[in-house]
Amino acid sequence: MLQQRVQNTIAPVDEKLPFSKVWIFSIQHVFAMCAGAVAVPIVVGGATGLSPAEVVFLINAGLFMAGIATLIQSFGVGNILGAKIPVIEGTSFAAVAAMTAIAGTYKGNSNMAMTTVFGAVIAAGLFCVVIAPLFGKLIRFFPKVVTGTVVMIIGISLLPTGVKWITNSKVEAANPNQFYLALAVLAITLLLFKYLKGIWNSAAILFALIIGTILAGILGLADFSGVAKASWFTVNLPFHFGTPRFDFSAIISLCLVTLVLMTESTGNMMAIHEMVEKPVEGRNITKGLMADGVSTLLAGVFNTFPQTPFAQNVGLVGLTGIKSRFVAVYAGIILLVLGFIPKFGALMASIPKPVLGGVGFAMFGMVLVGGIRTLSKVEFNGTKNGVIVAVSIGLAMIPIANPDFYHNFPNWVQTIFHSGITTGSLSAVLLNIFFNELGKK
Template identity: 50%
Template sequence: MAHQIQGVNHVDGMLPIPKLFAYGLQHVLAMYAGAVAVPIIIAQAMGLSEAQLIQLINADLFTCGIATLIQTLGFWKIGAKIPLIQGITFAAVSPMILIGQEHGMTSIYGAVIVAGIVTFLISHLFSRLIRFFPPVVTGTIITIIGITLMPVSVRWVGGGNPSSPEFASPINLLLATLTLAIVVAVYRFGKGFWSNVAVLVGLVVGTLASMALGVANLGAVGQAEWFAVVTPLAFGWPTFEFSSIISMVIVMLVVMTETTGDCIAIGEIVEKPIGKKELADCLRADGFATMIGGFLNSFPHTAFAQNVGLVAVTNVKSRFVVAASGIILVALGLFPKMAAVVASIPNPVLGGAGIAMFGMIIASGIRSLSKVQFDGTYNLMIVAISIGVSMIPLAVPSFYNHFPEWLKIVLHSGITFGSLMAVILNVLLNGYGNETHVVQKTRREKAIARLDKWKAERKVRRNQSI
């Protein structure tokens, strides 16, 4: 028993297989709703068939599992070997929709593959670039991501298609309200594990209610195969369009910033110091998994913040627990019937959960900004203008129609343009050296501590010699 307790509370601790499975499943349940949301959004925006949606969800889960195994187990200089579960980033949703609508799915995957390679190659340099992403910038970016995605959940609540006569019908609003109420209730009254899976519980209850009301259509579940291997390049050979690649590389710079924060946070929780080497290994895993995802019909990968919180709540620090989550995700990706069940969730149910899910992203951004000093600084202007310009394509989608095609890909994405504006304004108004990243701060504090220790030891030796 003592050995098992030690294993639970150590980053390299091994546990019996039943416990690995139980704890690993808990992580999968906590991230599942967020993991499958991106392929659902992309499929609906691109007008893909239900069969193609099932294919995307399976590829998503399969590659999330591979990415998680790479990050937790590691090989060569890839993977930080910490309990960090990987999922598909929301930051890439808007740019990918724009790329797909302009150039097709193959262009999305071409941009994803190149962005993954670039991420992999610049990982060791990113610790120098991180100075351009102080808390005022990262907090603004996270807030913009949530705000930009919120209209998606609103369309879901109404039923999906605003031009439909059934859009925002009483039955749709009832299902959305019920789902959201369940999410809030479970989040409020659930403890630990249950609080972390509030969104998933809401989706399950909402879907059951829609089945009782005759809204959900589970016909695709019966038609789906029990087992299927993920087929690489199922949408065709990737195509490489310059503006799309630039847009996705910018997104990956934002993703690298998010992963940096999660990596450092996990390191502190599990008491494993995250230095330049470990951070580079962590970011390389993101890039490598993103590149693989492009070939396997998936999308850019990042660390899932909700699972960082789960590690802190449960105090289960073993990276092999999250590696077990990776194995479970790979297995789920090989069973299309599971994906078909997810694909059958009605839009209003997704909308009710989406309001909570995307709203939590906004709240996370606000929480990050609450730690920023606004009095006597230019930070308020940075946040105001960055969020303001990010709202332009939401308010008037056709605003940039007369711009060159390569520029429209960047400007049409509120996330990308708002992020660029935050970085540029911070450099112009604050300078890039005024706020340093926590990695640099930690390193400086350690150096000061070592110097103080050396001075104290020298003083003791001097007193002893006297």
């Protein structure tokens, strides 16, 4: 009886689920984030002119570091690092443009390009650690009207990613076969959610990905040739490409991007706090951002890129309703182990994008629903909160509707405002200060 009372006092986010259940939720998180985790190394490696074998090495380095970063963030390091929430870390796409620009200045010398990128990553990680306490103190400017708006914008910003996945991450007319595959995977996902019970229902996304990939293989829409060529084991030694080069302009570029990543990371962490019913406290956000900074610094040492919470996994937390952070802990261990297996990295790179697009509609839509749920607790009558939400979402739509909108603006404008999440988040914070804080006694 006493043991049952003690268990009832444990917050859902700290609940230790039985291993017989937790492993399947963890694998589901791994599958959900792997597409994004492998996409960045493929893009940066291609821009740098690396060989296919070196690109696979980058993929494994990314999985290895994602595992370490996820463990730091979800399990925590004492009371210093980690938000201790079910968050999955990985390389953000927001840093891709800056890193490919840095690498592009060293065409013909891939080693120099990579060492310059990794030097900038190390410096950006240190920069993040130093200014994280400042971000934590700003949490009072993130009431529910701001957090709800930011979470909604994250969901809106992610939905086009699901659509682009259907066309292999390209903005072009869809091939009917790709679209039919995505619709079939979406239908499978919905059927699984309707008819599976208990633990199996929460793993519907994982099963949909597996079934969708098998279906794509049968239809000839999947290419697994890279898996056969990949080796079984690799070790991610520090400074694989050589000693890091600390180029001033590259460091400034990536530090600016880090400010953007910290804004997005804060939004994602607040979204998960809301979903797992854990109070959003400045101290916890600071520890989360410091964990991102330390992980990013280590990422530069272990041959990969800036680490930040993955938004698609935020959607998965909302979709499954599994709030325990130990799901992320086990996912981190799995990612760490998989970082030693090149065949797995090649397999993840082989999951057809339309399959991911099919499950993306459900995952990303649930993030949007989370924002609506938070905004339902906001007082709109007699306030200007409606204006804050409306204008922030409107501004966030600019880069979503037209990715080239800021193309003719200075580089620093493009760096800050290329993301709808950043644009909308800054707008929500500033408008909340204007309407609800200025003149307040």
